[in-house]
Amino acid sequence: MDATMFQVLWFWLIALLIGGYFVLDGFDLGVGVLYPFLAKNEKEKAVLRRSVGPVWDGNEVWLLTAGGALFAAFPPAYATTFSGFYLAIMLVLFGLIVRAVSLEFRAHDGAWKKIWDACFFIGSFLPALLFGVAAGNVLQGIPMHANGDYAGIPLLGLLSPFTLLCGVLGLLLFITLGARWVALKAPEHSALQARAAQLALPLQLGALVVFVVASIVLFVVVQPELAGSTAVLRIVFAVLFVGGLLVSLVLHRKSDLLAFLSQAASVFFLVALWASSLFPSLVVATKGGAEAVGESITIMNGSSSEFSLMCMTIIACIGVPIVLVYHVIIYRSFRGRIADKDLASY
């Protein structure tokens, strides 16, 4: 059974949404993880919070859009992953909840500022780590019942050397993005800016090392089939990912903006590499044991009807350009470095 145009389109659209999410919320999650370590005083903390203040909420909507699109286009994949990863998803969720609230309340609630600082950190750390673990599990495959339900051990079954490496890789990349963002937004020539830029270097090298190790583990332990239509694509995206990281390293001293953008591009290409490694599967089923008899969910056997996908394509054609305009508006309105006056009520 060949995949239809709409099935292929929606696979890549959802990959695009996840990529957009990992880049955009990636940097503000990274800022949250760095928050207790990078900021040395109240003012620097305020700069960090203010740097993500106007944009984090919009960035998070990419996740909700990706989740909604997965639900609508590939309901079995949405159902299997969200119920199968139940406790892990809930940890991400609680992280995002306390994080959202902490960002809003911290400025207004001085008495509880230690609690809010802790919430900001934990709420950023949990998703930043677990998104990578989840992506690793989808790639490595999970045992599935005949009805498509996850057949492994709750939570602990999701942790393997490979998935943990994916988690660490994701975490490192999010933190790097966060450091690059702070370097871009912190006051010019401030100590904070220098520290953030300096921190990005070893993190990037670390990410590169973890990527290589994870790739080796993937080929030795997980053993994906390298054949298939996307083999060339995968090589291209892998090269682009590494290239983006290297360009970011080279531009490190020249331009904070270009260093951030090339780092962001490399994260985006990593998501593209992940998606092209999966294609055309959505959730890979591993075999073994009497329980694990389910088939992999692919874009062919797991998609909504053609008509449903067509309706959604029309919705996307109307909505996506508008959303891009919103992003231009918000990032333009708050462009440039953060000045003291921006912190007046913070």
Add this chain to the structure above:
Amino acid sequence: MELLTDPIFLARFQFAATVIFHFVFVPLSIGIGLMMAINETRYYRTRDAQDAGATGLWVKIFAACFIVGVATGITMEFSFGTNWADYARFVGDIFGAPLAAEALFAFFLESVFLGILIFGRNRVSPRFYMVSAWLVWFGSCLSALWILIANSWMQTPAGGELSADGSKAVITDFFAAAFNPSLASRYFHTVLSVLAVGAFIALAISAWYMYKKRHPEFAMRTMRTGAVVGIVSMCLLLVSAHASAVVVSEEQPTKFALMEGMYDSEVPPLYLAGWVDEATQEVFGLGIPGGSSFLATGTWDTEFEGLNELAQTTEFDGMVVEEAPANLVFQSYHVMVLLFGVIMIILILTLIFTFRGGTITSKKWLQRLLIISPIFPMLAIQAGWLTAEYGRQPWVVYPSTTGPEGLTLLTADGVSQVVSAPEILITLLLFTVVYTFIFIALIRVVFKFIKQGPVLDAAGVAAAAVSGGTDAEEVDIVETVSVFAVAEREASRSSAQRSQAGSVQIQEGE
């Protein structure tokens, strides 16, 4: 204790608890959003620094409620996958699209322009700021539309059919599914009632200022706006309530029967209060004979089928009459109706004493009543939702009268089979802890905002300083920064006391 090991009960309980909590904050943000936008429009016209301060207060309260709404809303979108996997598999073809569209069309709009409202006062022009306020409010109403499309489709499915293998719903007509039979009445009923909630928040805040003799101008003005928005919403609610009753009686006969406790066919009365004895299948109460018949059909003597008859039909044979939540639906419905009356009385009193010479400033009893009064519309909307969702049971996709053949699902068949009772117990416990914590934090912060009052803070308002004497249409100053310091003494005793404002304007060279 049996219930604690029943994953279906726990999944339902968790969904109900998290959605009720979520539905405290969504109405607050939609209702307060309107107050915020109205006030900012006023400021755009007057350029009075006091109006800017008032918008500042509304933005702060709105943002706090909105963010808690966002945080608790992610739970809801995820829960269809985490706790209701089989439901997601069954309805995804139709039900997923509105959720994706909600994020795409509404959430991006709200979050981006809220960023402008919170951080952008001196970064964008006054006109753009005002437009942002309306866009945020518009976005929250749009969000309500998409989610009610999804929810109404569960009540009155349309525009789809059962797939050939019977395993799932498949969409056949997008617009028929979106504009399903109950959407219009339920959307207007919901939005109007949450606007009433916002109006009562405005009334309560103004009443508290009157009681404490603070910010008299703001209090009086906000009291007027709140009372007008409130009474208009409540009067229009009568229309949407009638429309909803008609749709329910036509499309959802078991829900209609549950609302009036009809076990056997009868001409339904409209009870004012009562009690349903589920064991003996009798209702004790005081009611208007034929009242519900009149609401649903306009005639006083139309007979409707009761639960016992309905459960005999093939359409509704999923219903076990003995297990039907008759008293719960009956009580929720009648609490809602009763509260409608209470709210109307409070509003009429407020209107009389606000607009006839403004004597409300000396009516301490009414001020006290108004301070606690947001609880009434809040309870009413929760009771309304309980009626709607419990009345739908035992189905999650209701077999409505005009619904496509066979397109129905029992709630018990929708849960995630893979998620065990202990796992849900763990998350329930976490939800309890985290949500309690958030609730306390929100109350603290919002009360603090109210105490600070509608005053400008040190961040100031560029436009307020810049626009003195300038024609409103010509002001378009982007990237103008001014430091505007206003010190208004708390608990100022007389309205004659002017706020002391000093402003320094710094034109930033680009």
